[in-house]
Amino acid sequence: METRRRRRKTHVCELCTKKFPCSNHLQLHMRTHTGEKPHACKICNVRMSTGVNMKRHMRTHTGERPYACDVCGLAFSAKVNLNRHQQIHTGEKPFSCGVCGSDFSRKAYLIRHFQIHTGERVYTCKICSEEFTESLSLKIHMQVHTGLKRYSCQVCSLTFAYKSRLERHIQIHTGEKPYSCLICGAEFNQHAHLKTHVRTHTGEKPYICKVCDRAFSDSANMKRHIKIHVKNEPVKNLFPNCNKMKQRVKSYPCQVCGSSFSNNSNLKRHVRIHTGEKLYTCLMCGLEFQQNSQLEIHVRSHTGEKPYNCNVCEKSFFDKSTMKRHMRTHSGDKPHSCLICGSAFSRAFELKTHIRTHTGEKPFACIQCGRAFSDNSTMKRHVRRHSGEKPFSCEVCGSTFFSSSQLKIHVRIHTGEKPYSCDICGFAVSDNANMKRHLETHIGK
Structure with missing residues (x-):
């Protein structure tokens, strides 16, 4: 033929x-x-x-x-998806990352993976200029502007862009946790969470850094670790076979506080701290946010979704950062130390804020009155004094407050909790400010 x-x-x-x-x-x-x-x-x-x-x-x-x-x-809706799926059965992954050793079935996946190490973001939103490492991430982001979400929850009417996210969300209502640990009995709503949890028992660390051979139990921790090498090592040494990789240079400075960023989208997100601009709105309560990630975490306060679980006491949390902070209550870990006075902190930003008490630096300024602050959270609370916004409300009596700390103190009126006790006479109060005023009554006696 x-x-x-x-x-x-x-x-x-x-x-x-x-x-x-x-x-x-x-x-x-x-x-x-x-x-x-x-x-x-x-x-x-x-x-x-x-x-x-x-x-x-x-x-x-x-x-x-x-x-x-x-x-x-x-079955699949597109042939290209079937072709990708069939590689699961063959196990073929001919493309390997020279930094962390991760293997991939397609060259496109490897190229996309490289962007984790370099921080390169090649997909830009034409509406707000935010940049992304993957085209799928950009498509998901665009739904913030278009509002297109085809999949709706029949229980609470919350809508989702993807069917898989709707399926995970439904487990919040059903309480279904189909994945159970055979060692301790802990249950999880996703197989990936169970797989990571099991390693706390087995001690398995399948992710190896090819630069320093350090091992990790999950890919997220290894990716964060890799940034140490990317920061301190020329990219050409880490990626000898890739000519397109560029060293991350923080060449985008903020004109207000002088902070520098590696790309324009990060700078634009940062500037919103000073301008107060909020592009992302919660469709359920109307609350506005500066970043989409903040909105996603906030929405969980309506849905009750808490996807992050503590492996020690099984408490659940709305976001990953809160869970990490909670984990340190078990370990007592305070890895960030002040070189001036020796004070130790569990979070890097706490140390950064603390150092300003020595330097007197106040990089966060209110655009309405010019008053400067050493940390962003204090500046945000101050700005609410101008706007009158009180986003924190009491579930018992409906009173609203400028900050979560004010709400926490107020709730003690209903609970009767008085955690501050006088060492001299035993008198107890609900907040530290009242305790300080009480202690003044002992001075001079």
């Missing part, structure tokens, strides 16, 4: 010189330059540049999955 002759690529794009075998292919390619998207979805109005892409998109509405795996029978 005579083999089919490959057609010569004689049609050339005048903008990027890419060649194509026929004029139709060239015409479709030109839409990548012009941005033309003639195919519109009749259900959600999303537009596509080609009919093939539109056909694939329609399957997200119909649920059609015509491509099935011959090994396990799992």
